[in-house]
Amino acid sequence: MSNQSIKVEDYYDQATFSRMKAFADTKETPFVVIDTATVDRNYDELTGNFPFANIYYAVKANPAPEILKLLSDKGSSFDIASIYELNKVLNLGVSPERCSYGNTIKKSKDIRYFYDKGVRMFATDSEADLRNIAKAAPGSKIYVRILTEGSYTADWPLSRKFGCQNDMAMDLLILARDLGLNPYGVSFHVGSQQRDIDSWDAAIGKVKVIFERLQEEDGITLKMINLGGGFPANYITKTNDLATYAQEIIRFIQEDFGDDFPEIILEPGRSLISNAGILVSEVVLISRKARTSLHRWIYTDVGKFSGLIETLDESIKYPIYTEKTGELEEVVIAGPTCDSADIMYENYKYGLPLNLAIGDRMYWFSTGAYTTTYSAIEFNGFPPLKDYYV
């Protein structure tokens, strides 16, 4: 059981928390409040640690205009997965040269849409997709996404579905050249909320093999490595800080590529936004299932279908803070809908104060990313999760 009370100061500085809390006190639950100054600081911290990297923010993490505008003004580029995300970003005045189409699963007509808008950099991991790109986006830069291991150390793995084996990646880059495209680089994603920094070492090692073999055997000089996202947010399970990630990853790059390494792209999502957000919910009901039951069920007005989808398989364990203090008791935490899958934590037992009562607020920390847009539109009639930017 997480029998440790969550302490605010482990997650937010006092001034920021007070500001967010004061705002939250004026609103009806459930909602997410996001402190944009924190995103601003996170971006500076990332570029400070990786001064040579080009940042392509993974728009899916939180596509709010407030976030996109801020990051655009700070010079970020954007990793985009659909024509809808593209429209959002372009409508803010971002130039298409700062956008990449990073989704390996796409319709031909959507590739053409990106191309017509001016996007010239595309990810792929299959021959069919590559041939579509050659037709719909001739001459564009191509990077091939490879499979990586390390899914069991990532809390939200992105393996299997995306990427291809190294041999196929080489075939695709050669085919890209033969189809008149520009074989530009290699990408990977070691899995989101990746706690094992060494998974970048293994992935960069695979990339090095591709760079060398294509150069020696086919005369193709690749120019870019896309290290993906995967940098951690602050949840219950501890992680190293970003500076440690950066030191290690830079060392891996230099070991494999020397000091004169290729262009490096990063695609952060979670690590830029999560700790800027607090999701605020209210306790709807508290019950025991039997007179002698040792734990209570806490039902709250937010759930799997209203933003907390990453609690699937209890993957992401958000720190939950309440203003009540005192003795803790093991609880099961569930959402408000009439679907029995709408249980956030049952196996991993959270400890919440015994005096937590119906009507009390629960503060879900580090919920700025992968919450707002993951909310259903009206399951059981509940409206989508609201989000506010302060």
Ligand SMILES: *Cc1c(COP(=O)(O)O)cnc(C)c1O
């Ligand atoms: C989701 C995604 C990211 C962002 O990953 P985080 O772990 O949130 O940093 C980056 N690149 C691609 C291709 C993605 O799909």
